[in-house]
Amino acid sequence: MATSLDISHEKRASARQSGPLPALAPHPAPDAPAGKPNLVGLSREALGEALLSLGLPRNQIRMRVGQLWNAIYHRGLSDFADMTTLSRELRAKLEEAFVVARPEMVVEQKSVDGTRKWLLRLAPEKPGMPGPEIEAVYIPEEGRGTLCISSQVGSTLTCPFSHTGTQKLVRNPTAGEIVGQLLVARDALGEWPDSSRNSNDRLVTNIVMMGMGEPLYNFENVRDALDIVSDGEGLSLSKRRITLSTSGVVPMIERTGSEIGCMLAVSLHAVNDETRDRLVPLNKKYPIAELLDACRNYPGVSNARRITFEYVMLKGVNDSLADARELVRLLKGIPAKINLIPFNPWPGSPYECSDWATIEKFADVVNRAGYASPVRTPRGRDIMAACGQLKSETVKARASERFKTAQTAPDASISES
Numbered sequence: 001m002a003t004s005l006d007i008s009h010e011k012r013a014s015a016r017q018s019g020p021l022p023a024l025a026p027h028p029a030p031d032a033p034a035g036k037p038n039l040v041g042l043s044r045e046a047l048g049e050a051l052l053s054l055g056l057p058r059n060q061i062r063m064r065v066g067q068l069w070n071a072i073y074h075r076g077l078s079d080f081a082d083m084t085t086l087s088r089e090l091r092a093k094l095e096e097a098f099v100v101a102r103p104e105m106v107v108e109q110k111s112v113d114g115t116r117k118w119l120l121r122l123a124p125e126k127p128g129m130p131g132p133e134i135e136a137v138y139i140p141e142e143g144r145g146t147l148c149i150s151s152q153v154g155s156t157l158t159c160p161f162s163h164t165g166t167q168k169l170v171r172n173p174t175a176g177e178i179v180g181q182l183l184v185a186r187d188a189l190g191e192w193p194d195s196s197r198n199s200n201d202r203l204v205t206n207i208v209m210m211g212m213g214e215p216l217y218n219f220e221n222v223r224d225a226l227d228i229v230s231d232g233e234g235l236s237l238s239k240r241r242i243t244l245s246t247s248g249v250v251p252m253i254e255r256t257g258s259e260i261g262c263m264l265a266v267s268l269h270a271v272n273d274e275t276r277d278r279l280v281p282l283n284k285k286y287p288i289a290e291l292l293d294a295c296r297n298y299p300g301v302s303n304a305r306r307i308t309f310e311y312v313m314l315k316g317v318n319d320s321l322a323d324a325r326e327l328v329r330l331l332k333g334i335p336a337k338i339n340l341i342p343f344n345p346w347p348g349s350p351y352e353c354s355d356w357a358t359i360e361k362f363a364d365v366v367n368r369a370g371y372a373s374p375v376r377t378p379r380g381r382d383i384m385a386a387c388g389q390l391k392s393e394t395v396k397a398r399a400s401e402r403f404k405t406a407q408t409a410p411d412a413s414i415s416e417s
């Protein structure tokens with residue numbers, strides 16, 4: 001998500017003016033106004049505590065929590081007045097003490113390929129200060145829709161090919177701000193059951209934690225947020241449809257499997273420690289062998305639940321046939337998928353994307369070893385959504401198909417669906 005995050009003020013201003021952009025969310029509530037605690041992001045237990053603090057009798061808590069949960073996460077309501085399953089008296093008490101707030105949508109951009117990118121403002125550190133901004137990107141495809149969300153504002157990772165790597169860590173979003181990215185997306189897409197859409201016909205079917213930041217450095221908030229996102233009585237996105245991408249924070253990988261239980265993606269990007277030390281500096285702490293051991297032992301890993309290895313194609317750096325063969329050798333015995341990602345350059349980036357012929361040959365080696373070797377199709381290039389991470393991990397095309405399309409379409413990356 002690196003490159004796309006840096007929307008300059010000029011760009012923002014022009015984005016606001018041009019055609020399809022400023023479709024504001026139906027719930028533009030700023031996060032936690034007036035210092036009232038936000039109910040979004042609280043577990044059922046914490047919601048129960050919140051209700052107890054309003055003086056509700058203990059024997060009512062379970063039922064009231066269920067009603068609130070349904071209102072917030074199933075129906076997408078943010079105004080207590082609309083929560084008519086609750087008594088008028090309780091609604092008034094809630095209104096006085098709490099808010100149901102999402103991050104504020106600052107800008108919406110729509111790509112010609114249907115990709116939508118939202119710039120979202122989080123609560124400020126201190127009242128009166130501007131809140132930090134993050135992005136979420138929605139990538140629609142045939143039969144599915146993937147939402148890419150951010151786990152941190154900025155990053156501490158310093159990967160030199162990643163634009164986020166050049167940005168300082170500003171802060172860790174709360175669980176509510178992580179869940180809030182999905183709520184805003186559903187607002188903007190009109191996906192709540194009460195809208196005119198058929199509620200079985202879902203628009204956001206998959207979540208990828210592949211936006212800005214390292215999710216395993218904001219572990220508790222990410223875990224708590226994903227618990228809410230996957231709750232069957234609310235947003236109901238199963239953990240199998242949620243993929244968390246890590247640069248390889250080895251000590252947290254076991255906990256990711258046992259405490260979150262989502263699908264895992266690993267930013268491998270190199271097949272020897274010397275190159276990976278440069279591309280993913282965290283490798284100096286957790287080298288490839290340790291990382292792959294953690295993957296082998298990932299709780300729940302199986303042929304049906306494979307780990308995705310992301311590999312960004314950088315010209316002359318990691319894209320030789322010897323690299324491809326070594327990649328196959330390294331992953332032997334690990335239930336794996338491989339995603340080859342064409343590098344997405346950003347202004348001043350010190351790398352170039354490998355050329356298509358090279359990517360093709362690389363993909364062939366990987367294919368012959370039995371991997372589907374999808375090459376991620378860049379999406380939303382016209383809105384700078386596809387700045388590295390911000391493309392669907394599921395938008396896959398065989399390199400050969402991509403190559404053909406690229407030859408016939410002037411900008412295949414945008415027009416492909």
Ligand code: SAH
Nearest residue numbers: 162213214245246247267310343344388389
């Ligand atoms: N910190 C996590 C998640 C964020 S990055 C991680 O490292 O996995 C999501 C993916 O996009 C990672 O694989 C990352 O290496 C990749 N990426 C970042 N910048 C990119 C760029 N400019 N071009 C292509 N891929 C990029």
